[in-house]
Amino acid sequence: MNDWLSMLLLVLLAVAIIALGWWLLIATEGVYLGRRVVVWLYDLFADRYDRVKNYYREYEHMYLAQPVMERIAPHRSPLVLDVATGTGRLPLALLRHAHFQGRVIGLDLSRRMLRQAARNLYIFDDRVTFIWGSAENLPFPNDTFDVVTCLEALEFMVRPQIVLGELARVLRPGGLLLVSQRINTRLMPGKVWSSGQILELLAECGIQDAQAQIWQVDYRKVWGYKAGSSPVTGGRPLAEVLRCPRCRAQILEQREQTWLCGNCGARVYTGADGVIEMYPLER
Numbered sequence: 001m002n003d004w005l006s007m008l009l010l011v012l013l014a015v016a017i018i019a020l021g022w023w024l025l026i027a028t029e030g031v032y033l034g035r036r037v038v039v040w041l042y043d044l045f046a047d048r049y050d051r052v053k054n055y056y057r058e059y060e061h062m063y064l065a066q067p068v069m070e071r072i073a074p075h076r077s078p079l080v081l082d083v084a085t086g087t088g089r090l091p092l093a094l095l096r097h098a099h100f101q102g103r104v105i106g107l108d109l110s111r112r113m114l115r116q117a118a119r120n121l122y123i124f125d126d127r128v129t130f131i132w133g134s135a136e137n138l139p140f141p142n143d144t145f146d147v148v149t150c151l152e153a154l155e156f157m158v159r160p161q162i163v164l165g166e167l168a169r170v171l172r173p174g175g176l177l178l179v180s181q182r183i184n185t186r187l188m189p190g191k192v193w194s195s196g197q198i199l200e201l202l203a204e205c206g207i208q209d210a211q212a213q214i215w216q217v218d219y220r221k222v223w224g225y226k227a228g229s230s231p232v233t234g235g236r237p238l239a240e241v242l243r244c245p246r247c248r249a250q251i252l253e254q255r256e257q258t259w260l261c262g263n264c265g266a267r268v269y270t271g272a273d274g275v276i277e278m279y280p281l282e283r
């Protein structure tokens with residue numbers, strides 16, 4: 001009898017460990033274990049990400065690119081920043097839109113997701129730039145972008161409130177912000193905001209007229225504009241919008257495949273796939 005009881009306890013313990021591992025690594029994508037684990041998991045699954053997500057081109061057009069274009073009309077050539085771009089979902093939807101004439105910068109902390117993004121968008125490589133960097137310390141000056149987006153990512157960030165502040169900081173007054181908010185909260189206690197909370201946090205960051213819409217199954221899209229108004233940034237050259245990730249001076253000079261900081265001498269390299277590698281200087 002004692003043997004049976006021990007066996008049962010062992011089986012229960014094994015099941016509990018497997019369930020905990022599944023919850024920590026799969027269901028919540030490592031967010032309770034810290035940023036390194038989140039990024040390690042995305043690096044690990046980068047090659048399979050697009051196959052698993054299987055986004056439909058028509059839906060991406062209808063529910064992402066077209067609503068962005070309608071909200072910024074009549075402008076067609078905005079400078080867009082997509083934070084936590086992953087494999088380049090939003091840049092791809094926008095650049096495939098027949099009327100979009102702007103440029104997109106996609107930033108992510110997973111180098112392998114960015115390698116896949118660069119592959120997915122190689123035909124648009126004159127209008128898209130990918131940056132390896134952290135959403136908590138965006139390497140851009142204040143009030144830079146016409147549109148800032150961050151999709152399916154805030155709930156996987158260790159410090160989402162700081163990220164929200166960064167998204168608002170780099171958006172120009174009058175610019176459009178689009179973030180997504182997870183609404184299936186059962187599996188991620190303490191990691192998702194209620195509608196009231198996100199609207200309040202956005203207001204604190206100076207985002208006004210925020211509106212939420214149900215999107216996909218587990219998300220809301222939340223739209224808003226930064227208070228004030230300013231001229232459209234449009235297609236400013238990259239050198240004008242990059243900031244040194246180490247000293248934050250805004251004097252990065254391009255020398256072939258390298259960006260050199262005129263203030264602290266830091267060197268930012270560009271990978272063979274064209275991704276600008278800022279993150280090594282932030283660590």
Ligand SMILES: C[S@@+](CC[C@H](N)C(=O)[O-])C[C@H]1O[C@@H](n2cnc3c(N)ncnc32)[C@H](O)[C@@H]1O
Pocket residue numbers: 035038039042083084085086087088089107108109110113133134135136150151152153156157158
């Ligand atoms: C679920 S994916 C979403 C990707 C893309 N936005 C989409 O909708 O397909 C989440 C992304 O957030 C990125 N990420 C997580 N924490 C980050 C951080 N602190 N800074 C930048 N990217 C981060 C991950 O590397 C991953 O690519």
